[in-house]
Amino acid sequence: MKKFTLLMPGLVALTLAACSDENGSGAAEEKGSLLTDDWNEVSEAAKGQEVNMYMWGGNDNINRYLDEWVAPRLKEELDVELTRVPVNDAQDIINQLVDEKAAGKNEGSMDIIWINGENFKAAKDNELLWGDFSGQLPNFNDYVDAEAPEIATDFGEAVDGLEAPWGKAQFVFVHDEMKSENPPKSMEELAEWVKENPGQFTYPALPDFTGSAFIRHVLYETTGGYEQYQQPAADIEDLEARLEPMWQYLNEIEPYLWREGATYPESLAKQDQLFASGEIGMTMSYDPALAASEVLKGRFPESTRTFVLEGGTLSNTHFLSIPFNSSDKAGAMVAINEMMSPEAQTAKLSPENWGDLSALDLEKLSPEQQDAMNNVDMGEATLPLEDLEEHRLPELSADYIEIIEKGWMENVAKE
Structure with missing residues (x-):
């Protein structure tokens, strides 16, 4: 949603x-x-x-x-x-x-x-x-x-x-298998892919919901997993320091993003347009079947597929x-x-x-x-339901979202 x-x-x-x-x-x-x-x-x-x-x-x-x-x-x-x-x-x-x-x-x-x-x-x-x-x-x-x-x-x-x-929704990455036959399975591999394919990756500017969800995946993988965040944000005294590896990751890949990171798509719809036109090689969605739907409408190429990270992706109701x-x-x-x-x-x-x-x-x-x-x-672009279920991660509580979105503006967008 x-x-x-x-x-x-x-x-x-x-x-x-x-x-x-x-x-x-x-x-x-x-x-x-x-x-x-x-x-x-x-x-x-x-x-x-x-x-x-x-x-x-x-x-x-x-x-x-x-x-x-x-x-x-x-x-x-x-x-x-x-x-x-x-x-x-x-x-x-x-x-x-x-x-x-x-x-x-x-x-x-x-x-x-x-x-x-x-x-x-x-x-x-x-x-x-x-x-x-x-x-x-x-x-x-x-x-x-x-x-x-x-x-x-x-x-x-x-x-x-x-x-x-x-x-229920679950985050998936969307790619064209004709351009990236073996998509990355971790945030570390994604960073490598971004650097090897400059201009082919981006994510929606926050506070877009999907862009914010992408960054939460970066948070989980660069700071030691989701378990530590299954408590109120106010209870983590060193939260600002814990978030630092996430900002470092996002700033590290920024020069290799679409338009060299000088700007970000204002919404997921804008990002999907870039993918549909071939301007970028990946998009993302909190809807696992979005890619299949876009293939049916003829917007995305028939070679479009979705993937999740080995460490899992966010899901919610x-x-x-x-x-x-x-x-x-x-x-x-x-x-x-x-x-x-x-x-x-x-x-x-x-x-x-x-x-x-x-x-x-x-x-x-x-x-x-x-x-x-x-x-x-x-549709072929949709992962089997059992694969999605095996890779589900819990969402952050709502009190983290505002902190992350404000932090992105201060640590990434304004850099």
């Missing part, structure tokens, strides 16, 4: 502290009822509701999957109308909810939001989310391992039922949540439950639709459902 830097948490908290939560008793009764009602009652209450889903709108495949696969089925089978509302920046969602809460607006336009990481932490800390709803969803209870770390926490933050898993002032909470619950169904998750897995990894526990699926998911053609 696309993720961006948010408002300063302290500023958000001060803004919200200035105004009380003026939810009426009717809203409180609705919340208690929907979170305890029998699912049939929730489904009945959802009929005829119009649900607005606010989400990053920068990917045509994702948009088409929502508009042409999800929405028609919700309308036909459950009588819930889903409208996708695209936003350019996930920060806009949080900022709008902050403003609405400060203004005491209890009937908002957002019913479902697509968030994770820093976005979720800011929303949770400032009580912008509705309630502990995920345990009410039949498909969550039937098909999700609620105790799995990647489900129970979101970038180190306890989920507490405030969001439901929609899919992206979630759907319901804002505190959703006007159609029953419809939102039903829509989210449907998007978590084995059928919807299988369709989402196909690169022709999206190529997003399933949030479901395969062991909880029936043999027929497992076969349907395993038989999805992920």
